[in-house]
Amino acid sequence: MQSIFANLALGLQTAFTLTNIMWVFIGGSLGTVIGMLPGLGPATGVAILIPITFGMNPATALITMCAVYYGAMFGGSRASIMINVPGDASAIVSCFDGYPMTKQGRAGPALAISAIASFIGGMIGMVFLVFLTQPIASAALKFGPAEMFSLLLFALVATITLSEGNLLKGLIAIAFGLMLSTIGIDAMTGVLRFTYGVEALNDGIDFLVVIIGVYAVTEVYKNFKDINAVYKLDSKTIGKVWITKEDWKRSWKPMLRNSPLGFIIGVLPGMGGSIATFMSYALEKNLSKHPEEFGKGAIEGLAAPEASNNACSCGAMVPLLTLGIPGSGTTAVMLGALMMLGVKPGPTLFTDHPEIAWGVIASMILGNIILIIINLPLAIPLVQLLKVPTRIMLPLIMGLALIGTYFLNYSSTDFIIVMIAGVVGYLFSKMEIPLPPLVLALILGGSTEQNLRNSMVLSDGSPMIFLQKPISAVFLVLAAGTLVYALAKRKKQAA
């Protein structure tokens, strides 16, 4: 316990520098703005803002990316509340009661409770994060290649089984991601694989380029159909951005109840903010004495998912920081950017670079405070950005995405990859093939293969090693369990 507080103090020391505070403010503001824009989620936000972290030291870079992530989570519901168009999937639920509140002339309290609930959810999530990371990281230090392989397998399986959508298409997405990860020189033997004579592929495909392609470029392509979208926003009717005593009385319990729920969901791979918010909404509706008010502007119907969503984003940091396994699209993007900066998240991060690991955790406390400052007094000027037409925003996103691509490797070949990835991402969206499993598999493919091969060498070619090691066996059982659960759930839904 004492070491946790000592580490947290170290983190606070790292985070609370003038430079870091400035970047938390800038990153949080940019994240809020991007999160607010319809259709653009935190993953796209982090992907196109990666270049601003180049040239920073790793701690500041990670702190800035967390601020963008957090900001996007805060901002995601602004568009839901004001114009009934969610910023991303996790902000869909905020439309249910947020927009009816706006129609009733209560946009001010809706914006306020959204920021307050996000703050409370984030702070509660932080407490869990502080106390959970150290034990998990310490346990993970004892993992050998067999345990790591089974854990990675579980993470990949869980990503498709716990999320919605067609299981087989998720598996196809994983297979494609794994295939892409094997392109280039095999690090263990030096053999060239799947380059088909293209020299530029010898070093493999940079997954950040693919990520920018399938998130940012694809997002622009998807919006080509609705280029002329202009949202009506009457900022004069927002009123005072604050809540009444009655609003607080109705909201505080749902916020406290749903924050731990959101956190737990965030820790699990594949169960992102959208599942957390839907579950919280359903829970509150079931517990409410007035369920009939839900969907008609019940403030607790907005407070609960908002708190849950931000706690969920704290939970998503647990597997990323302690195991180096991203559980969502956004954390996958963050992992990719960190690896570029020479930082490898995982259990050793806490022993080799405790100042980075704990600095990030401490910066999230700082980020939460700064973001509530941004999102309460500045709520009205911020929502004005929703008036910027899509036809102006899209070129800016495309421009930022391509500049970001250039900075990754200073290679013109990457422009070919990013643009093709954009088209493939668009085609996949038409075929309803989910992109997050592909991205996760692409990022984790290298270490999954390495751990598989190391295990096979250790066991002299026997796959039984994965069952003989107890921790590895547990992860395999969990992977099989989630697969069976998903199949049973889908069968029930079909019946």
Place this chain on the structure above:
Amino acid sequence: MTNNLVTGIVAIAIGGIYFITAMLLPEMRMGDRLGPKLFPSIAGILAMLSGLVLIIQERNPAKRSKKADFGFVKNKEVWFKILLTTVVGIAYGLIMDSLGFLLPTTLFMLFITTLINKGRLVQNLIIAFLFAVISYGIFAVALKLSLPRGFIEQLLPF
């Protein structure tokens, strides 16, 4: 053809080509014998198997997915814009090293704004110019990141 059928065929085709290529990879004489081909083989089989099951499932009328609709005809204007953007985006990357950052970026931004924000030439010119200058200011001047220098950048004092 249904959506799942198309997905299944694509998965089998890509997985198949990949699997055959994996099989042609060399085996090691000692230690990690299957070496570089083991993991790719698993990925290829996974793609083919998933695609096959998806196709078999489509035979059941109750489980059949909706008709595949890529909008090649209905939204041909969208597809035209996507392909044009893709080609120009690639060209942008290819000319950047020789022409520097500012000119290609302004030209690319002018292209994409004209494509999306039709009929507002002055507004598009301003956006394109400001985007190139501001991003150059942020990345090359403020963050001191290396950007390609063409004849325009050579004239600048920073």
